[in-house]
Amino acid sequence: MRLLVINPNTTRAMTAKIATAARRVARPGTEIIATQPDIGPESIQGFLDVARSQQGLLEVARRHPDVDAVVVACFDDTGVDALRCVFDGPVIGIGEAGFHAATMIATRFAVVTTLARSVPGLEDNLDRYGLARRCVGVRATDVPVLELETHPARAETRIASEIAAAISEDRADAIVLGCAGMADLNDRLARRFGLPVIDGVTCAVTLAEALVAAGLKTSPAGAYAGGTERERTVPCVAAP
Amino acid sequence: MRLLVINPNTTRAMTAKIATAARRVARPGTEIIATQPDIGPESIQGFLDVARSQQGLLEVARRHPDVDAVVVACFDDTGVDALRCVFDGPVIGIGEAGFHAATMIATRFAVVTTLARSVPGLEDNLDRYGLARRCVGVRATDVPVLELETHPARAETRIASEIAAAISEDRADAIVLGCAGMADLNDRLARRFGLPVIDGVTCAVTLAEALVAAGLKTSPAGAYAGGTERERTVPCVAAP
Amino acid sequence: MRLLVINPNTTRAMTAKIATAARRVARPGTEIIATQPDIGPESIQGFLDVARSQQGLLEVARRHPDVDAVVVACFDDTGVDALRCVFDGPVIGIGEAGFHAATMIATRFAVVTTLARSVPGLEDNLDRYGLARRCVGVRATDVPVLELETHPARAETRIASEIAAAISEDRADAIVLGCAGMADLNDRLARRFGLPVIDGVTCAVTLAEALVAAGLKTSPAGAYAGGTERERTVPCVAAP
Amino acid sequence: MRLLVINPNTTRAMTAKIATAARRVARPGTEIIATQPDIGPESIQGFLDVARSQQGLLEVARRHPDVDAVVVACFDDTGVDALRCVFDGPVIGIGEAGFHAATMIATRFAVVTTLARSVPGLEDNLDRYGLARRCVGVRATDVPVLELETHPARAETRIASEIAAAISEDRADAIVLGCAGMADLNDRLARRFGLPVIDGVTCAVTLAEALVAAGLKTSPAGAYAGGTERERTVPCVAAP
Amino acid sequence: MRLLVINPNTTRAMTAKIATAARRVARPGTEIIATQPDIGPESIQGFLDVARSQQGLLEVARRHPDVDAVVVACFDDTGVDALRCVFDGPVIGIGEAGFHAATMIATRFAVVTTLARSVPGLEDNLDRYGLARRCVGVRATDVPVLELETHPARAETRIASEIAAAISEDRADAIVLGCAGMADLNDRLARRFGLPVIDGVTCAVTLAEALVAAGLKTSPAGAYAGGTERERTVPCVAAP
Amino acid sequence: MRLLVINPNTTRAMTAKIATAARRVARPGTEIIATQPDIGPESIQGFLDVARSQQGLLEVARRHPDVDAVVVACFDDTGVDALRCVFDGPVIGIGEAGFHAATMIATRFAVVTTLARSVPGLEDNLDRYGLARRCVGVRATDVPVLELETHPARAETRIASEIAAAISEDRADAIVLGCAGMADLNDRLARRFGLPVIDGVTCAVTLAEALVAAGLKTSPAGAYAGGTERERTVPCVAAP
Incomplete structure (x- = not known):
């Protein structure tokens, strides 16, 4: 195909x-x-x-x-x-793909994305798809999309920090990474946190x-x- | 201003x-x-x-x-x-304006719009604005937007027919006209049906x-x- | 009129x-x-x-x-x-007026009101109007209504403190002041916080x-x- | 007590x-x-x-x-x-009592009440109590409250007609009678329809x-x- | 009976x-x-x-x-x-019994239960019953059910700690104890916290x-x- | 695999x-x-x-x-x-699979299943998965599961009849067949109705x-x- x-x-x-x-x-x-x-x-x-x-x-x-x-x-x-x-x-x-996949392997997922100004649009989507009920929160890292390319280490640190908070504060049992530019991080973060970290592209x-x-x-x-x-x-x- | x-x-x-x-x-x-x-x-x-x-x-x-x-x-x-x-x-x-106005003068409003294919987008908006709870239904007349200009009498008949159905079947107590091209119809329809018929432009x-x-x-x-x-x-x- | x-x-x-x-x-x-x-x-x-x-x-x-x-x-x-x-x-x-206005200029608003015992009634209203989806929280200042008249400075300090919390903790991008007795505070607070602070009376x-x-x-x-x-x-x- | x-x-x-x-x-x-x-x-x-x-x-x-x-x-x-x-x-x-009882003996209940102008208030209550999810509809009989006393036979006929519709059209498996003045009808209607007909006073x-x-x-x-x-x-x- | x-x-x-x-x-x-x-x-x-x-x-x-x-x-x-x-x-x-009782004596209740892995099932129930709107949160104590029998004092300390948090953080005005094994604790905890602490069995x-x-x-x-x-x-x- | x-x-x-x-x-x-x-x-x-x-x-x-x-x-x-x-x-x-697939290719799907007594459980699932928003209705055919094997022609007639009603009355733009025993019908029904008819097993x-x-x-x-x-x-x- x-x-x-x-x-x-x-x-x-x-x-x-x-x-x-x-x-x-x-x-x-x-x-x-x-x-x-x-x-x-x-x-x-x-x-x-x-x-x-x-x-x-x-x-x-x-x-x-x-x-x-x-x-x-x-x-x-x-x-x-x-x-x-x-x-x-x-x-x-890739947003809906990540959300749908998450709901089939976990009960409550969190989204970790880039800038705060993108969050309301993602929340709108979750409501439109009907999947908001399964999402415990959309967290912004304040990392602009292009910094995922230019400052990858700093970006990963910020992403990991929000994942940790989603697990401890919001009881997330899976994480959806909220940007196509994070498509190379999910495996490493999944091993680090011991739960599914989902990349939407995949x-x-x-x-x-x-x-x-x-x-x-x-x-x-x-x-x-x-x-x-x-x-x-x-x-x-x-x-x- | x-x-x-x-x-x-x-x-x-x-x-x-x-x-x-x-x-x-x-x-x-x-x-x-x-x-x-x-x-x-x-x-x-x-x-x-x-x-x-x-x-x-x-x-x-x-x-x-x-x-x-x-x-x-x-x-x-x-x-x-x-x-x-x-x-x-x-x-x-003009969509949100009509919805907000309706909720301040009625308990349950209906929307009467043009084509069926526009309905899901309007329903998405109602959900995003939070006002879906107050809307008893979005009804399509199957009148394309441009026919409001080219065949106004036929269009008005179809619109009136859906308003009547919204009142009798869905207990609507106000109607929001769902197209800018209907902005010349609301006063006449309000008089005809005896309840608010709301034009979004106004x-x-x-x-x-x-x-x-x-x-x-x-x-x-x-x-x-x-x-x-x-x-x-x-x-x-x-x-x- | x-x-x-x-x-x-x-x-x-x-x-x-x-x-x-x-x-x-x-x-x-x-x-x-x-x-x-x-x-x-x-x-x-x-x-x-x-x-x-x-x-x-x-x-x-x-x-x-x-x-x-x-x-x-x-x-x-x-x-x-x-x-x-x-x-x-x-x-x-004035409650519904503030809520409707907020949803037309912001994506997520917070309410800052007087006593905790008034909060459930306001939450009921938000649900009835359908606008709860757009409200990130109703916060009580524990300032009784009449103290807004008798102790205005202390009241304003408490209100400002809850506004700050609504912005940092709940990501509010607009504030609705939840009492008619706060109708003289909104302009000053809007300048201070750099986002809309909405008075219902106005x-x-x-x-x-x-x-x-x-x-x-x-x-x-x-x-x-x-x-x-x-x-x-x-x-x-x-x-x- | x-x-x-x-x-x-x-x-x-x-x-x-x-x-x-x-x-x-x-x-x-x-x-x-x-x-x-x-x-x-x-x-x-x-x-x-x-x-x-x-x-x-x-x-x-x-x-x-x-x-x-x-x-x-x-x-x-x-x-x-x-x-x-x-x-x-x-x-x-008695409204909430009827709703709570219904949800413990049935999956979906209907309400049959008096005038249409009372329906939005009841729907507000169902939402406030959280029980709207379990209610398939609130139906008005257009029987004023006091006619339950003055014209009981005609009232019962109208009530029975709406119960029949709630069962056939809305798949209700229990009925809540929506007026204190109907407190003498529930047993007879329950026998007639073969499912629970609930009186709120009781x-x-x-x-x-x-x-x-x-x-x-x-x-x-x-x-x-x-x-x-x-x-x-x-x-x-x-x-x- | x-x-x-x-x-x-x-x-x-x-x-x-x-x-x-x-x-x-x-x-x-x-x-x-x-x-x-x-x-x-x-x-x-x-x-x-x-x-x-x-x-x-x-x-x-x-x-x-x-x-x-x-x-x-x-x-x-x-x-x-x-x-x-x-x-x-x-x-x-006993879960639904506790939830229904809580909504008739309080506006917002919290649930304090045993293990975190039981929480999603309880949240599903609250949604199914329609009562999620009235619940401010389901909190896990991380006390396994059987430890309520074997280590009652330690369990009660953990339960009291989560009740305190539900009151201060979530504004709960009633508590539902989320396990049949807590049926001997509610009276003592109600006196301690000065609000209803509800046992589902009762x-x-x-x-x-x-x-x-x-x-x-x-x-x-x-x-x-x-x-x-x-x-x-x-x-x-x-x-x- | x-x-x-x-x-x-x-x-x-x-x-x-x-x-x-x-x-x-x-x-x-x-x-x-x-x-x-x-x-x-x-x-x-x-x-x-x-x-x-x-x-x-x-x-x-x-x-x-x-x-x-x-x-x-x-x-x-x-x-x-x-x-x-x-x-x-x-x-x-297979239920959730059908629902998720439907939401990625249509805006509003209907479910056509077997007995009425199965409907509330399916509605519970749609709510739990969060996908109820996208479902316009779950329709029962009153065909028991085993009659799909013993009386296939009669069953298919009943299924087709409910599909037609879901399209005309509920504006469904996709159909999910609500039983594993219907897994051989979806292709034929899709051709007949000109929209996706989804089998959960597949x-x-x-x-x-x-x-x-x-x-x-x-x-x-x-x-x-x-x-x-x-x-x-x-x-x-x-x-x-």
């Missing part, structure tokens, strides 16, 4: 890290097509960046019409609902494969019903 | 209708600046159109930096969260005036914290 | 403070009629005081049948539902003006349906 | 019916003191009547300081929170006995913390 | 303590039949023990077909739903008596509808 | 059907071990059958200690929480493979923390 993995920001180093994580867990027969938009924010931190990334994301989708499933590798699941109107195959965000890739294997596609009815052919293929046109 | 009223789709006839509704209720001292984007969808019906409208919406915001408050005249409150990161003054969507304009009069601005903390000056002024740039 | 602002307790000094706050923000054409009952509790702190205030509140309503809108200037929105059965125009409590007055300007009245259907003429005009009669 | 059963309206025929239902199930050693206020509404139907009944209710409480427990025999649990601030022993409303009396037998009193902490002695004994005084 | 009180674990010393608590509050005419299974776990701590106890519990039920009501004396209400399919009379778990016994006195039985419709006679009488048979 | 697929009832024909569905979608390298208990109910319909199946389920678990993941092929996810305390690898119920198998591929195991902390070695290996012992 062909699996399109979109990093919705323009930072190519993050695309590379995401591709590595994806390929590590993908089935032998899965081709990972990892890419990012040409325009838009360098990282997605909060509501403004989400809005600024939509145009580039739709253009990426237009360049890759022929895939079996799509993973959106941004933890706030930027554009997932819109892409479900465009693609026939399953479209999964989960989204394997869940996408699972849905395809189960023969499932996005519903053509309801909210994801596509519009006219023109709407699907010309994401954003100049007004007459 | 200067009040920017943005129609987030590119249909100028709708902007004109929205401007009329806004000016009908605005205070004498309020200047209504009604506009729409140059690019983007002709109407906003569902998740894909929301994504396609973001770029144009941010460009409109950039053209009008100097206003006291902003109204987003699309019932799914497209881009409201992002615009709150950009403007200092209050930013209000409410958003007067609520924006109210917040400004009360001296309130969008919180600079939390989710609406702006980023760098560059993020605020250059909504979407080509990647290096 | 004529706006009746009812202080539901019998302390005239609070009525004066409330009237000052109301007149500071009201439109030029709005006549503020500020009053209080002749009988009932001196302040409203908890469920027993709410019950004790109903009789006086209904008598105030009977004395002022001819107004365009009503503000109930007690933060637990005492009697608002009953008054909506009596008046045709909008009736708004918001209720401007929101009432907004609803009237938008042409809205309380729904005559559903829960606010009045009974017989006698019920409306003779609030409480001796049994035969 | 001495059990005060308050009918919060002024209709003595209803007090008599309530007393009969209470005495039918009370323990041998329980003295039932059934009474009603001298002033207030003749029946309690909606928010305005609730407000109008508070003064009389508090005066009844003052006349009977020396009881072990209190039942408030109005289905909207009028004044229960206030009375808990006044009495040391348990205070139980349940409130036996639950009050149960709490007393278990040695429980209302919490003196939190929301029910009494104020000064004066607040407890002088429910409503003229202002200075 | 004959009241079957089942301790669902195999520890006879706990059965004796439960029987003592039950007899202390039961009506004179109530015969308490206290028993426990022959097989199953020695204490019930978490999901695995719950599963391991089902077989023994069903066999106890088969030995005592002729009772008026049943109390399941394990705080996670083990097997209550299944037993409601078997017995005609009311079946009440409440379940008096609530069961109350439901029987009110003439209520488990609904024969819906989820508790029994199957064939064979299902009721032969809980678990070898497959053909 | 070795995947244990447990049919928790004793009907071998259902085990065979489940095994077929599982093998149809499993990866080439996955060994499906399909089995059922020796004792317990012939089908699981409601709370009593769930209790009766626990002993047999734990014995099956003891016979197969050496697997990488477990699927419980009963739609009410019988015993999943208990098995998570026993196995190290992921344990997934989803549980591919999701289990996904979690294993992502390197995830059940959390050893919190509710699934195992007890002593004895508890894990001796599911149910005679009491001393």
